[in-house]
Amino acid sequence: DAKTTQPPSMDCAEGRAANLPCNHSTISGNEYVYWYRQIHSQGPQYIIHGLKNNETNEMASLIITEDRKSSTLILPHATLRDTAVYYCIVSSTGTASKLTFGTGTRLQVTL
């Protein structure tokens, strides 16, 4: 599986956009980029995923560079409830996917 690199921590003011970067320079052509988050002591929560194109859902937007070597998760209006560890994961494909979690980015949203 391709490895990902994320900053260990970030701060964001409530109401502002949170932009979380991720590098995945060794990603292969058929691997997807997934984002999950984990709020303290809970199970990881799926946010969004993409292959090449930018994606948006009710939670977030995912911007993937044209060379696919990096991506950015955007939370458009961060709230205190978005404080969590955010994991960027590149998935292997197959009969069942294998998620290899990196250390993630701890996002702290403040008033």
Added chain:
Amino acid sequence: DTEVTQTPKHLVMGMTNKKSLKCEQHMGHRAMYWYKQKAKKPPELMFVYSYEKLSINESVPSRFSPECPNSSLLNLHLHALQPEDSALYLCASSHPGGGQETQYFGPGTRLLVL
């Protein structure tokens, strides 16, 4: 409905005990997973079941024994655990195939081995 349930929420056991963790999903998913998460660390994959067959075992010690009795249920049988096995045990499920198998996680079972 994207709910995966896990029981119990908390478990305390001695090193000589035998216990089981249970995971259930009713989303029609045919792949189920066990992860282990130590404090302040990311989740680590333990086992993957695909269509009720064990497809991945990440070199997990034999004191952890998974079982998938049917497509909705996944158990993890525990025997002769060590204190270092204390962790949050997470279950997940997905619909396998196509390269974009989003996994949905349960809330986890927090295990303490004394």
